[in-house]
Amino acid sequence: MxxxxxxxxxxxxxxxxxxxxxxxxxxxxxxxxxxxxxxxxxxxxxxxxxxxxxxxxxxxxxxxxxxxxxxxxxxxPQRSDAASCGVLVVAQVHNYLTGNDDRQTNNISYNDVKVMQLRMLWVILHYSNQIPIPDSDEATSRETLKKLQKELK
Known part of the structure; x- marks a missing residue:
């Protein structure tokens, strides 16, 4: 054996x-x-x-x-809600990185996934730094937006 x-x-x-x-x-x-x-x-x-x-x-x-x-x-997408897969992948990676890889089997509800999605969004927003774009890029973005809005009317 x-x-x-x-x-x-x-x-x-x-x-x-x-x-x-x-x-x-x-x-x-x-x-x-x-x-x-x-x-x-x-x-x-x-x-x-x-x-x-x-x-x-x-x-x-x-x-x-x-x-x-x-x-x-x-x-x-392979998940029925087409949204939770990324959350579950991040959760699994977190388990590997923290040493929690003892292969437990758990049931995760749709509400659990929604909470995890909100938590991930909070972490991204909380730890992100806003960097202003150059004036030329801002002007180009404004012009692109105007063109898109005109086409979508």
């Missing part, structure tokens, strides 16, 4: 909210990274999230085999 080889499987799902194929290649390169040149030097190459996950796994659980499945594209 003690000689069993442990396996950690990583399922990669990518959902592009605008439902456009235009970003697929770019989003996959964020996961896979950009390759190095033939000599192994990193000339313009960039480690993707996959490389980070592999390094993190090797440092934190070297005796567990990491198996990464191919990227799977999701065409629609």
């Amino acid at each position: 003690g000689n069993e080889k442990r396996l950690l499987r990583v399922h990669v799902y990518i959902y592009e909210a605008l439902l456009s194929d235009a970003y697929r290649e770019e989003m996959e390169s964020v996961w896979e990274g950009q390759p190095k040149n033939d000599n192994g030097k990193n000339l313009g190459g960039k480690e993707g999230l996959r490389g980070f996950v592999e390094r993190w796994h090797k440092a934190s659980a070297p005796n567990v085999t990491l198996c990464t499945d191919p990227v799977e594209w999701l065409e629609t």
